[in-house]
Amino acid sequence: AQSVTQLDSQVPVFEEAPVELRCNYSSSVSVYLFWYVQYPNQGLQLLLKYLSGSTLVESINGFEAEFNKSQTSFHLRKPSVHISDTAEYFCAVKGYSGGYQKVTFGTGTKLQVIP
Amino acid sequence: NAGVTQTPKFRVLKTGQSMTLLCAQDMNHEYMYWYRQDPGMGLRLIHYSVGEGTTAKGEVPDGYNVSRLKKQNFLLGLESAAPSQTSVYFCASSYDATRRNEQFFGPGTRLTVL
Numbered sequence: 001a002q003s004v005t006q007l008d009s010q011v012p013v014f015e016e017a018p019v020e021l022r023c024n025y026s027s028s029v030s031v032y033l034f035w036y037v038q039y040p041n042q043g044l045q046l047l048l049k050y051l052s053g054s055t056l057v058e059s060i061n062g063f064e065a066e067f068n069k070s071q072t073s074f075h076l077r078k079p080s081v082h083i084s085d086t087a088e089y090f091c092a093v094k095g096y097s098g099g100y101q102k103v104t105f106g107t108g109t110k111l112q113v114i115p
Numbered sequence: 116n117a118g119v120t121q122t123p124k125f126r127v128l129k130t131g132q133s134m135t136l137l138c139a140q141d142m143n144h145e146y147m148y149w150y151r152q153d154p155g156m157g158l159r160l161i162h163y164s165v166g167e168g169t170t171a172k173g174e175v176p177d178g179y180n181v182s183r184l185k186k187q188n189f190l191l192g193l194e195s196a197a198p199s200q201t202s203v204y205f206c207a208s209s210y211d212a213t214r215r216n217e218q219f220f221g222p223g224t225r226l227t228v229l
């Protein structure tokens with residue numbers, strides 16, 4: 001079985017401050033890891049993903065996430081947030097379960113950027 | 116490419132009514148999924164399909180049925196709607212069975228059951 005834990009349901013942060021959104025996972029098989037972003041009244045969009053290779057992955061809008069196998073974590077960070085980053089962020093893991101590529105989503109973290 | 120589209124965007128039903136949500140994708144993806152999103156619960160998989168003519172149950176399939184008669188379409192049906200089915204429904208698709216491929220999501224359907 002696999003699971004994803006996002007401990008923080010809401011994270012308020014001032015504009016231009018750094019932020020870290022935490023994601024921990026558990027799985028009995030190797031997994032791929034994803035971060036999705038959901039802007040208000042929209043569907044989810046892929047932000048970044050870890051498949052293999054370098055444990056640090058980056059998105060085009062300044063977010064980065066580091067895969068830490070020993071701590072089973074995939075935390076999302078940004079050194080300086082903007083108002084436009086206000087959204088809900090979902091961590092997801094994908095692994096095989098019963099012959100099917102099972103995707104498990106976390107419960108989401110709402111990032112509120114304060115002007 | 117339109118990507119993944121969903122119709123309708125909003126719907127209000129009375130308890131006991133039925134309806135069908137339509138999902139369409141133009142990316143030639145094999146896999147398609149239906150999720151529901153409820154506050155504080157993230158996304159929960161209702162049903163999924165690994166190819167045309169196939170369907171399978173996800174985490175929360177009760178009260179829903181699906182069909183995948185054409186590769187590009189995935190229909191979600193509610194035969195007798197209940198207030199507990201008030202939610203936002205998302206359709207998603209992915210290319211194939213390899214784990215490296217992400218899912219592409221539609222814009223969602225907001226359903227209210229009175």
